[in-house]
Amino acid sequence: MNELWSRRCRDLIPYVPGEQPKGRTFIKLNTNENPYPPSPMVIKAIKAAMGESLRLYPDPECTELREAIALALDAKAEQIFVGNGSDEVLSLAFQAFFDPDKPIRFADITYSFYPVFADFYGLTYREIPLDENFALPLEPFLEPGGGVVLANPNAPTGRELDFCDLRSIVEANPDSVVVVDEAYVDFGARSAVELVSRYPNLLVVRTFSKGRSLAGLRVGYAVGNQNLIAALNSVKNSFNSYPVDRLAQAGALGAIRDMDYFRATTTKIINTRACATCHLRKLGFTVCDSSANFLFVCHQNIPGKTLLDGLRQRGILVRWWDKPRISNYLRITVGTDEDMKALCAALKEILDEQI
Amino acid sequence: MNELWSRRCRDLIPYVPGEQPKGRTFIKLNTNENPYPPSPMVIKAIKAAMGESLRLYPDPECTELREAIALALDAKAEQIFVGNGSDEVLSLAFQAFFDPDKPIRFADITYSFYPVFADFYGLTYREIPLDENFALPLEPFLEPGGGVVLANPNAPTGRELDFCDLRSIVEANPDSVVVVDEAYVDFGARSAVELVSRYPNLLVVRTFSKGRSLAGLRVGYAVGNQNLIAALNSVKNSFNSYPVDRLAQAGALGAIRDMDYFRATTTKIINTRACATCHLRKLGFTVCDSSANFLFVCHQNIPGKTLLDGLRQRGILVRWWDKPRISNYLRITVGTDEDMKALCAALKEILDEQI
Numbered sequence: 001m002n003e004l005w006s007r008r009c010r011d012l013i014p015y016v017p018g019e020q021p022k023g024r025t026f027i028k029l030n031t032n033e034n035p036y037p038p039s040p041m042v043i044k045a046i047k048a049a050m051g052e053s054l055r056l057y058p059d060p061e062c063t064e065l066r067e068a069i070a071l072a073l074d075a076k077a078e079q080i081f082v083g084n085g086s087d088e089v090l091s092l093a094f095q096a097f098f099d100p101d102k103p104i105r106f107a108d109i110t111y112s113f114y115p116v117f118a119d120f121y122g123l124t125y126r127e128i129p130l131d132e133n134f135a136l137p138l139e140p141f142l143e144p145g146g147g148v149v150l151a152n153p154n155a156p157t158g159r160e161l162d163f164c165d166l167r168s169i170v171e172a173n174p175d176s177v178v179v180v181d182e183a184y185v186d187f188g189a190r191s192a193v194e195l196v197s198r199y200p201n202l203l204v205v206r207t208f209s210k211g212r213s214l215a216g217l218r219v220g221y222a223v224g225n226q227n228l229i230a231a232l233n234s235v236k237n238s239f240n241s242y243p244v245d246r247l248a249q250a251g252a253l254g255a256i257r258d259m260d261y262f263r264a265t266t267t268k269i270i271n272t273r274a275c276a277t278c279h280l281r282k283l284g285f286t287v288c289d290s291s292a293n294f295l296f297v298c299h300q301n302i303p304g305k306t307l308l309d310g311l312r313q314r315g316i317l318v319r320w321w322d323k324p325r326i327s328n329y330l331r332i333t334v335g336t337d338e339d340m341k342a343l344c345a346a347l348k349e350i351l352d353e354q355i
Numbered sequence: 356m357n358e359l360w361s362r363r364c365r366d367l368i369p370y371v372p373g374e375q376p377k378g379r380t381f382i383k384l385n386t387n388e389n390p391y392p393p394s395p396m397v398i399k400a401i402k403a404a405m406g407e408s409l410r411l412y413p414d415p416e417c418t419e420l421r422e423a424i425a426l427a428l429d430a431k432a433e434q435i436f437v438g439n440g441s442d443e444v445l446s447l448a449f450q451a452f453f454d455p456d457k458p459i460r461f462a463d464i465t466y467s468f469y470p471v472f473a474d475f476y477g478l479t480y481r482e483i484p485l486d487e488n489f490a491l492p493l494e495p496f497l498e499p500g501g502g503v504v505l506a507n508p509n510a511p512t513g514r515e516l517d518f519c520d521l522r523s524i525v526e527a528n529p530d531s532v533v534v535v536d537e538a539y540v541d542f543g544a545r546s547a548v549e550l551v552s553r554y555p556n557l558l559v560v561r562t563f564s565k566g567r568s569l570a571g572l573r574v575g576y577a578v579g580n581q582n583l584i585a586a587l588n589s590v591k592n593s594f595n596s597y598p599v600d601r602l603a604q605a606g607a608l609g610a611i612r613d614m615d616y617f618r619a620t621t622t623k624i625i626n627t628r629a630c631a632t633c634h635l636r637k638l639g640f641t642v643c644d645s646s647a648n649f650l651f652v653c654h655q656n657i658p659g660k661t662l663l664d665g666l667r668q669r670g671i672l673v674r675w676w677d678k679p680r681i682s683n684y685l686r687i688t689v690g691t692d693e694d695m696k697a698l699c700a701a702l703k704e705i706l707d708e709q710i
Contacts, residue, residue: 006453054570057388084439
């Protein structure tokens with residue numbers, strides 16, 4: 001039957017996203033969702049958008065949402081592009097800014113979709129190895145090349161890139177686009193958005209999924225020079241005629257306008273992260289300093305897979321990859337204080353069994 | 356500044372969707388939206404999905420929605436694939452089933468995204484000319500080839516393809532996939548879904564935007580043999596990790612379950628279409644027999660562009676293309692009876708001015 005599939009399709013290796021469990025109730029620390037519900041203003045905005053107007057196509061330009069994002073970031077609406085989650089925005093950016101004959105650069109340990117997008121558009125790339133502490137080596141990114149993609153903070157390590165280093169990379173690549181993926185920036189890292197008006201080659205990509213508790217909708221956006229935004233619009237409009245749906249636009253609008261709620265919930269997560277880091281280290285775990293809403297954790301005596309399975313048996317889902325260099329690590333989403341207490345208790349049990 | 360754009364991006368010609376007016380109130384007969392609001396069950400379902408769970412990613416497999424669609428179509432959930440609007444489903448199908456070395460075939464006058472998708476994936480294609488009545492010539496589709504894409508009813512003509520002809524095309528192409536785009540099938544045409552269990556090479560693509568009044572959400576789906584659905588899943592999961600958002604899934608679920616409302620509203624549109632066709636013919640217009648929620652209309656004495664502009668001045672938006680063979684035609688969405696009365700009155704005014 002596979003003869004009906006295209007060759008491209010036969011060669012694919014599908015991405016496996018973190019499990020979304022059905023039935024049994026787990027403590028879900030595996031997909032970096034926010035443990036707090038979205039702002040009440042989100043619900044209010046969706047209710048207001050929920051009537052008869054659903055029969056009409058959405059505003060293809062997301063005008064009102066772009067204006068609200070611009071206001072929140074002290075930017076102009078023309079500097080904002082909105083897409084169906086930051087994955088779509090990233091994909092469009094790979095298409096809009098990179099050419100096959102000039103290799104792009106990203107870290108060897110980073111968001112796993114970058115090589116997928118590159119392959120999809122027939123682009124070449126260099127994976128630059130992080131050092132043994134998962135820090136980004138600066139030199140390879142200062143050479144001229146076909147573009148750069150940086151996750152900041154990085155995933156799955158949680159490490160923040162030094163702001164001066166980031167600026168140096170942007171300055172060293174004036175003829176190609178530097179994409180900074182800030183999916184996890186809302187939890188304490190310094191954003192590159194403040195550099196956007198100064199550097200025409202800088203594109204910052206963000207999402208409502210994490211800091212704004214809206215993973216259930218699919219809304220991401222890019223901030224950059226008008227010229228870069230025009231390229232994203234051109235790519236999007238040539239191919240994908242209709243945009244973010246009405247309720248997703250409305251929900252995101254409610255979220256971006258409620259800065260107080262955003263600050264309160266992200267601050268709670270930052271505090272929980274500090275406590276959990278401390279506890280895990282006391283238990284003997286190595287925990288990377290995280291600026292994200294997850295922790296990257298390993299134990300010198302127990303394989304990552306053993307920890308993963310032990311936690312699952314105890315009703316806690318975390319993320320683990322069978323990949324070189326990181327197969328002893330778990331990525332653990334920062335949940336509520338109670339979630340993290342349960343996590344630490346479960347890990348202590350597993351340790352006690354093993355030692 | 357364009358040197359920061361990829362070559363691919365510089366070469367693009369963006370698609371221009373039908374206008375979504377802001378400010379002034381128009382009678383909107385330009386984007387084939389349903390004039391009736393979605394079912395009350397849609398609103399109820401969205402309300403129920405609208406709480407705290409928005410912080411969690413959607414079900415990537417759209418399980419509940421696929422089961423409900425399967426129930427409605429007397430199919431199995433494994434035969435259903437759900438995507439962000441039928442445009443996304445079509446795009447994934449082009450990727451999953453067609454290879455560059457075997458030209459695919461579609462009509463010269465049909466949905467304008469087919470050549471766009473083909474170009475995007477580097478596919479070759481033959482555009483088969485419709486005859487002077489916009490009927491599909493059968494022969495070129497009965498030869499072996501790399502696949503076929505048929506809109507049924509066709510857009511922008513509204514013509515339904517003879518069911519036996521459709522089956523002949525599917526039978527004549529056992530080694531390649533025949534995609535039947537049924538975006539407009541809900542308004543009286545005979546669906547090919549009944550053939551899906553018999554022909555492993557048939558994929559039927561549908562949308563909630565038209566018949567279910569949900570253009571404001573973005574939900575489309577495909578029905579086909581499990582093997583074809585597996586290919587679509589493979590392509591989607593290799594690239595685009597997260598699916599249709601929670602509220603869109605919920606809304607579509609409400610819509611598919613309310614068959615009575617669906618039948619009542621689509622029947623109203625079919626009746627309005629019959630009346631409007633009759634009126635327009637009395638005014639001297641040529642009106643193609645339509646099985647869709649739009650009419651394809653021309654007048655022998657007045658250019659299409661003149662009609663378009665005259666209607667816009669009178670507060671009515673319709674669709675016109677500056678393209679060979681159809682530049683004298685307008686595509687007019689079937690609205691309410693009142694909308695169509697206003698349309699006919701405006702056209703009569705324009706005729707009286709011209710003659």
